[in-house]
Amino acid sequence: MSKERILDAARTEVIRGGFRFSMNDLSKQLGMSTKTVYEFFSSKEDLLKDLLDASLAEIVQKEQQLMSNSSLSIPSKLRQALVMLPDDLGMFDLQRLSELQRYYPAVWSQLDRFIASHWDEIRQLIHTGQASGELRSFDTDVFVQVYIGGLYRLMEQPAKGSWNGSTLSAALQEMVDMLLEGVLPKEGP
Known part of the structure; x- marks a missing residue:
């Protein structure tokens, strides 16, 4: 039995029904004792922290690949970085x-710290784009705070009964489009 196998089963449970599964449910699904699961993870919260760590590591890796892609323009990199999510969207x-x-x-606090602090690459990209003229001059700190505030509001909406099943990916795309393109129609050529 491997830790990764337990994490995969937990990921499947999160996708299937959210976080309401128990460690006992998980052990039954895996055909092992609950004690064995607890040998790898001292609590369900520890298991979920490891799941989140894996998702955040994937985002960091994807961001590094994006930033090193010399075939993309700075605005394209910025757009893609701002809507980047892990491939496994369960959490x-x-x-x-x-x-x-x-x-x-x-x-949640672990995710919150990542969202608030993981901006160095994007800040550098913005500054490079401003210096090259690919991006207009704007206050990067305000931009980051508007994005974070918008992201948190998007994440709060399900608790208030809205979004009608919209995915974070779709909502994030819409928010980034408004943030980067504005809401006014484009003027002619």
Whole structure:
């Protein structure tokens, strides 16, 4: 039995039904004792922290690949970086994020710290784009705060009964489009 196998089963449970599964449910699915699961993870919260760590590591890796892609323009890199999510969106579904915040505040806090602090690459990209003229001059700190504020509002909406099943990916695309392109129609040639 491997730690990765347990994480894969937990990921499947999150996708299937959110965070309401128990360690006992997980052990039954894996055909092992609950004690064995607890040998790898001292608590369900520790298991969820490891799941989140894997998702965040994937985002960091994808961002590094994006930033090193010399065939993309700076505006294209910026757009892609701002909508980047892990391939496995189980924990990043809007309803799941609401559950995570409510029932697992320590795991939520880990995600919150990542969102608030993981801006060095994007700040550098913006500054490079401004210096080259590919981006207009604007206050990067305000931009980051508007993005973070918008992201948090998107993540809060399921708890308030809205979004009608929209995914975080779709909502994030819409927000980034407005942030980068504005809401006014483009003027003629």
